Amino acid sequence: MSNERIVGIDLGTTNSLVAHMEGERPVVIPGEDGSNLLPSVVALDENGQIVVGNPARKYLIETPEHAVYSVKRLMGRGVEDIQDELKLFPFRLADDLAPGEVLRIKLGDKTFTPPEISAFILRQLKRNAERYFGAPVTKAVITVPAYFNDAQRQATKDAGRIAGLEVLRLVNEPTAASLAYGLDKQQNGTVAVYDLGGGTFDISILKLHEGIFEVIATNGDTHLGGDDIDNLLIAIALDDIHGDLGVDVRRNAEIVQAIRKAVIEAKIALSSNDATTLDVELPPGRRYQREITRQQFEQLIQPIIERTVGPVKQALKDADLKPKDMDEAVLVGGSTRIPRVRLLVEELFQRMPHSDLNPDEVVALGAAVQANILSGGSEATKEMLLLDVTPLSLGIESLGGGVVRIIHRNSTIPASANEHFTTGVEGQTNVAIHVVQGERELAKDCRSLARFDLKGIPPMPAGLPRIEVKFLIDANGILHVSARELRSGKEAEIEVQPSYGLTDEQVENMILESFDYAEEDFRQRQVIEARNEAETMLAALEKGRNNPAWEQLSSQEQTDINKLEAALRAVMKEADYQAIRSAIDVLNQATMHLAELMMDSAVSSALKGKDMATADVGEGPASPHPIAQAEIK
């Protein structure tokens, strides 16, 4: 592996970030607009081009059916799972969706699967990183909620692939946060990470010891976050408007989005003020205003925050620890800025929680640390190692519909289990295994992970074959299955039908389709290359200035060169690669004489007998400039 940098990415419900290790500390890579946070909003503009982040937010309000947000809530899920989401979020599903098919969402007149939408966000982050480094980025560590199941993890990996990123590792968000925290504090102890984001809640209990971050237990709720708080306030506003003004604006997507924007602003304001006003313009020319006090807000959101208590208690129970056994409680996720949430964490763990690391950035920073560890580690990280767990028990559906648990929740991963099966019918050559995830006793109440068809079993009397199936949960928390018939020693062929996922073929197609959106990537690559060349040019010019040949130029020539150098420096800051290239050309022309002078002295001293025609003067911007080559010693 080369020096290619591996980045850490937080693919969040509300915001996404990319970060990397710079020396001893992780650092977030900003976007072109200088902002560290990229809103996880994707829109289709008037020209059918994809827009991501802040620019996409205006589409959310003006043309909501051309935009989508919080797509993380749909990753790895089927239509049956998202009925609640459909009631609360303006997701528009494709009309021709067949049951059991992967979800597709409408954006204008196009449809995309959730991994494709996430891929647009990842692609933007990839561009930001490439711009920052001036070099390609193809490898990343991406974070997922600890409580994400296999299908949700697989969908995240697929999104990475579609975006042109090799996902080296999926890291659980609270674990990533603990890495950033651990690197910062350098202390041993037991830590509880309370992560309340836009759409998911995770609680993880970890033991930090001499650089080892061992997760003891984890729990959470993948349908719980800041979005739910927003939706509560939106519902109240809609009711108010209906009641006071007699207008039902529920169906008006633009107004609902405007209300949502106001609600979010109010929510944020209430973290530092005791009261605020919800203020929404209702076309044509009316206004909805309502004062909310912090007290009212806290009463309203209590049931939502209450939902985090159950998972916390369960995690502590699984860890066989009491709140007082924690040395620290760490807050992660934007929603932990709400004073009432902080108070709850303080009550739950009987101590003041830590929030000195930015709760919006800490996960991305931790991902960057993990990326560093994976690439071989550095001085800062060489003693660090993450030992994470699988959050959900893995089981096989047994005859009768029960579940036989083969890998228990909170097992350190990688983890494996071997199970033995046999056939029920004479000559049976296939065995079907239904794998589920969850803690319930009946398979139908658990999450269907996949159906595995073991094929190619040598025909034998019923009950005779001994099929050993090995289940392996890898370091990403994703399941792999292999099988062997022990009597014949034959490897069984396994056909996997993921319950909510994309097949390899589908992902391949999406990667191909995504090249249509790579136009932007191409443009950016041109800009990077042009800038690199400009740098080379300018460095050579510096050497030229220090060369005695410089004094031989007329003052007019010197002035011209200086002016053009300044112009090149200025245009390099823009993203117009053609303008950069012309500026390079023009400067090149202006420094021809200088180059000849330098060449002459070099030639006369080192290349005696050759003339200008044979000296390599170069042919234009694409080939090395003579000044750059005047390094003949």
Added chain:
Amino acid sequence: MPQTQDKSAKDSGIFVVSHGKPAQANCWSCGAMRAAHFCQQCGKVQPPVPADYFAFFGLPYKLNLEPARLEREFYDLSRHLHPDINAIKSEREQEWALEQSSHLNDAYRTLKDPITRTEYLLRLQGVQLEEQSKAATEEARRTGKLKKQVVPPDLLEEVFELNMQLEEMRMNKKMGESDRNLERQLEDAKKHLQAKYDGMMQALSGAWGEWDALVDRAERGETVLEEDRLAARDKMVEVLNRRNYLRNLLRDIDEVLGG
């Protein structure tokens, strides 16, 4: 005259002591003498070899162990075997790391907990514990078949009485009736059984001591009679079965009282 089983247990390989001594093979990377999982010289992960959990940690087949020492060994092995540490290595090293570390985690999880450690050792000894699990209970209830279960003889009377009370309680609940007296009786039974259950860990500890003493003797080269080994082994089986049985009874009572 019947032959007494005088065969030394040492011969049957049961008490083979394994301290993770290097096999006679060299590290594929630097040639140094190969350690069990990673080369002591150059640190490179080695291809996995079949090993039971005790052998994996280089531990003798004894039931008492120092949790702190096991944890230290687990952390140290993790630092060498984990896929994260081997992420930029060759593909086969990555495969080995995946297999080795899953084996390591499985081994640690099993050996760390006193009950699973005991069950595992017994399994190595060829013993399958009885079908005391909840799943088996459910299955039996559902299909109406009797499940394989042996009532500890000294509890026979108590269990008979208890089962009658539980049945009566279930009937009451179905009818929507309540019997305070019966409830109190069940609560008393629960307290009594709970105390017995809590005493199980100590009983197990005692059984461990007997087994470990035999292992020590074998290590010293002394003769260990087969019948002694079987007796120590069966003692542990009995304690575990008893413990499982009590746990199931307590669960049944909780189910009925919990409503």
